[in-house]
Amino acid sequence: MRHLFLPVTGAIALSCSALFTGPASAQDIADTIYSGGTILTMDDSAPRAEALATKDGRILAVGTRADLLAHQGESTRAYDLDGRTMLPGFVDSHGHVVMGGLQALSANLLAPPDGGVTDIASLQEALRGWMADNQEAIAASNLIVGFGYDQSQLAEQRHPTKADLDAVSTDVPIILVHQSGHFGAVNTAALVANDITKRTPVPPGGIIRYGADGEPDGVLEENAFFMVLGQMLGGVGDEGFKAFARAGAKLWASFGYTTAQEGRATPQVAAIAREVAAEGGMGVDVVVYPDVLVDRDFILANQSATYDNGVRIGGAKLTIDGSPQGFTALRDRPYFDPVGTYPPGYAGYASATPEQVQDAINWAFGNNIQILTHANGEGASDMLIAAIDAAEATHGRADRRPVLIHGQFLRPDQVAALDRLDVFPSLFPMHTFYWGDWHRDRTVGPINADNISPTGWVRERGMMFGTHHDAPVAFPDSMRVLSATVTRRTRSGDILGPHQRVDVMTALKAMTLWPAYQHFEEAEKGSLEVGKIADFVILSDDPTAVDPEALDTLKVVATIKDGSEIYRAKDGPQKTLLVPPVGHHVLDVAHAAARKN
Missing domain, CATH: 3.10.310.70 (Diaminopimelate Epimerase; Chain A, domain 1)
Structure with missing residues (x-):
């Protein structure tokens, strides 16, 4: 913990200045004012700010220190960022x-x-x-x-x-x-x-x-x-699964996620998530997508745009194929050099038939249900694109926001089709770190490995995309996701497809504003704008200012949901309660026994 008495600078300086400002109405008095570090808003009209104020779990104001003095009252807490960087809370584009x-x-x-x-x-x-x-x-x-x-x-x-x-x-x-x-x-x-x-x-x-x-x-x-x-x-x-849910939510929060996803659930798992949330055991928001091949009636009866105790059923999940690194993703050509006993020309296999895929997409489009589809190989993506084309011909175009999950072995023509069909790609550039060398040497070969998780092709078309960790496939390590999206560096140090790299701000949008859009929540989450939910993550340094090769060394030092801390690292920032005149401030040392990062 930092020294309990902060100097009369930074956050406490707000207390001094407040003595010389006029009174503000009660509805404009902030609960908390954040300042003293970099604030990245993800709002293109004002991408950076000096200070941010919250009230009742919402963002009250964003701007300069001077702007926000009007929202300071005797009970307003000053949250000193202590040189760290605040961003919107991360939104899980795909995980479990x-x-x-x-x-x-x-x-x-x-x-x-x-x-x-x-x-x-x-x-x-x-x-x-x-x-x-x-x-x-x-x-x-x-x-x-x-x-x-x-x-x-x-x-x-x-x-x-x-x-x-x-x-x-x-x-x-x-x-x-x-x-x-x-x-x-x-x-x-x-x-x-x-x-x-x-x-x-x-x-x-x-x-x-x-x-x-x-x-x-x-x-x-x-x-x-x-x-x-x-x-x-x-x-x-049930108690064991509830323990899983509580542990998962804590793990997500420790990596800065304020909105999590359960990306392939049964009705039983959905019920567990709801029970844990009702007991106050989640902390983060959770969007659940039950398997469309298991119980469609449950999805129809429970799908909702609003949260109940922080959990909602967001739509349906469909799985077409398997794992590219395990050679079970369905390709449109043979695997390059698979390890194991495989027949000549082996290209993987589907876990759902074309008829099942078409039926599931038709059902989702006919009922205006958002559907997330796991498709890794080119063959699986071909099945998905054909099914969406046919479903749109039958049901017409609407704002359904179907999502492609993974899409690791996409061709350029498939990216164009996703663009044409308004399919949101939730991509997996973290694979470039964990399995990039394996893809280069075994699954697709050195030429095609450069284009796995093709974020560059997606951005060339002006498309939004999300990036994910697919935890528990990997830890929900937000900084590993960020680093892999920007650098595409493998475990061995190779760089797969420099042309598929994106800049840091684009990579951050793919973790905040764009997956909020993916979940139909862009009006509430994903950027630091007035009226939005006060969901924040505080990082140890500014990801736009450090060497890109050091992005994976950044740490989440605090996670804030609805204006309240749900995670703080051992060396996280402090909050100060402002009680003018100067000298009568009280330090709120919340979470003194916070978990070690």
């Missing part, structure tokens, strides 16, 4: 906040820099370490969960098998979630618990892998994995 809690509460199997797993042996040790620290939870759930392994980052460049996991435990079922969320690995106990044998029917859109003996080897893909994951996590019960 409820399931993000699973990441927070399971064994960390991520590769560096987010974890320490580099081979099968270190993966096994990470599991054993987590088990030693979580004996009570394991006994209660009879389940061991690990999250975030990635075969592309393991020395063996393969998925762990049941034999690898049996070496950790033969008694308690183990399930590992791949970092993409589209694969999993289980031990023999988990196979037995789920009645998976060589005679088990393979679900459409999924794969059960088998060993040389013809028996399942423990590796599951897509719908085969989702089926097992749902059954195994079902044992944690």
Whole structure:
């Protein structure tokens, strides 16, 4: 914590000046005035400000220090930014906040820099370490969960098998979630618990892998994995899922997100989010998109433009294909050099049929429901574009704001089609850091890798776009998202597609104002303008002033939702209560036991 008595400069200087200003009406008196640092508004008409005032959770005024003195009263708090930078709170363009809690509460199997797993042996040790620290939870759930392994980052460049996991435990079922969320690995106990044998029917859109003996080897893909994951996590019960939701919301807030997304939910998950919100356990706003192939009646009955305790059903989610780094995204050409046993000309596969895709898009357009569609490969995007073309021919053009999620292997003609059809692209440039080298060497090759997550092509057409983390695929690390969008630097230091890079302000809009538009909330969120909700993030430095290569070193030091702090790092800024005359100010040391950043 900084010294309790701030000098008579900065925020306290407002107190001195207030003695010489005329009285303001009660409705114009601010609850809080923020100053003492850079304020980036995302408002093109006034992109920077010296000070900002809030009242009742809304922005009251934005401008110079002198402008805002008129809104200062005896009870107004001065929030000293202490040289840091304030922006609109980040809006999650795509993530899974409820399931993000699973990441927070399971064994960390991520590769560096987010974890320490580099081979099968270190993966096994990470599991054993987590088990030693979580004996009570394991006994209660009879389940061991690990999250975030990635075969592309393991020395063996393969998925762990049941034999690898049996070496950790033969008694308690183990399930590992791949970092993409589209694969999993289980031990023999988990196979037995789920009645998976060589005679088990393979679900459409999924794969059960088998060993040389013809028996399942423990590796599951897509719908085969989702089926097992749902059954195994079902044992944690409602309270377990509520713990996931609370942990996910805290994790999002720690990275500056004030609006989160649950980007593929069931009605049960939506109910969990609502219960946690009603108990005051979210803190951030959450927009939920239930799976359109699961329960359309639920979506129709519950879709809303307004929040209830900070949660609303925003529309529907459709998934067409899988993971590009796992070679299950549906391409329009063969993969470049996939690792594994694949037939000649292998181009991935769809998890939904063309008929299902067309039916889902028609239903959404016919009911004016916003639909978010996961499509990674060019083949999947072709299916989506064809379905939207047909749906518009039937139902006409309207402001539905359909969203393409990921679109990592887009062609230029597909970007043009998205523009023509008013499809909002929520892109994944963070992939350039985590899997850029893998895409260059294995999935699409060195030429096409330059154009993954093509933000440059999108901006050439003047289109808005969102950028996302897809957590728990990766941590909801806002500064990693920002850095990857601006630099496109990979883990190895390579730069993929310099022509696809964008400037810092464009990248920030893709995290604030433009995803607010994506959610039909641009009138309420995404920029610091009078009347909008007082959702802010405070960063350790000005992202427009630092070396772009240092963007990933910036820290979130505070997150503010509806005018109240919901997260503060250990060295976060202080708030000061102004009580003129000078010398009678009182320091509000809220969140003294704030979490370490």
